[in-house]
Amino acid sequence: MKKVSILIVDDHKLIRETWSFILASDPRFEVIADCGEPELAIELAAIHKPNVVLMDINMAPMSGFDATERIRQVSPDTRVIGVSMHSQPAYARKMLQVGAHGYVTKNSSREEMVRAIMEVEKGNKYICDEIRNIISEQMTDTATQAPDIQNLTDREIQIIHFIKSGHSSKEIASELEISLKTVEVHRHNILKKLKLKNTAALVNFINSNPSLY
CATH class of the missing domain: 1.10.10.10 (Winged helix-like DNA-binding domain superfamily/Winged helix DNA-binding domain)
Incomplete structure (x- = not known):
């Protein structure tokens, strides 16, 4: 069985090392590289054509949104998952608009991250439970306030x-x-x-x- 190749992009070294260790311990995955600079991530994506990129959206000087667009240009088959501390649905929507296939918050569990990777690698879209629950609550509130x-x-x-x-x-x-x-x-x-x-x-x-x- 071919392993899912993964590139991890986050400007916090400890986070990169933690996810590299967790994912490398799973026989289904291969972490081909990790980095903390968006520009380098684009170069690595162009060279290695990873199946999946875990992309921190809060980076500088280039944001994860811009880096995602560039990665999709240099490696169209690569699936990007936005990873962020932000739980606002607007961030998830923006990531999907710029070409990402998934979005998870840093509150997500290891199991959910694995699920997200497996889903986007198949070509599906994945939004984490935390975001989906917030959207569901907003829809319920809107329905409750709707004219009768x-x-x-x-x-x-x-x-x-x-x-x-x-x-x-x-x-x-x-x-x-x-x-x-x-x-x-x-x-x-x-x-x-x-x-x-x-x-x-x-x-x-x-x-x-x-x-x-």
């Missing part, structure tokens, strides 16, 4: 159509043959269900979501 459109009654949707057309509450009351007070109650309930503060916010919401009404 499904709970609008038919009459409330009808009134929204009138508001969209520029009708005043008095005109709506006349068109629907209901009292002005009833229209105002419906408008209040609409704002409450859509979690909006006032009519201006409602109009902006309607204009931003023309397909909903």
Whole structure:
């Protein structure tokens, strides 16, 4: 079985040595080189064409993002995994945008790093559990805060159509043959269900979501 060749790039020597020792102890992997300078990493990638590069994104004067782009140019088949202390999803997205196949934080376990290497070596994308959990929580929060459109009654949707057309509450009351007070109650309930503060916010919401009404 052919070993997965790995280049480790990190400006902290202890981290490079630690990962070199851990990965070299696994029969599936071969650490072909390690370095702490992005420019040297690009040269080594061009010479050795490693299967995988573990790339620290926080380096100077060239960042891991820039180095990843250059490595993908000189060795297109090399898969890059961004490694960082940052757990913000934006960093992971940026690494994938510049050509990386994976992203793990320095909180990730040895098992997860191995899993990431095996996945990207196959050509798959890999984002560590920590980042995926944060994205999941953000999506849940967004869903929780989303306007409760499904709970609008038919009459409330009808009134929204009138508001969209520029009708005043008095005109709506006349068109629907209901009292002005009833229209105002419906408008209040609409704002409450859509979690909006006032009519201006409602109009902006309607204009931003023309397909909903």
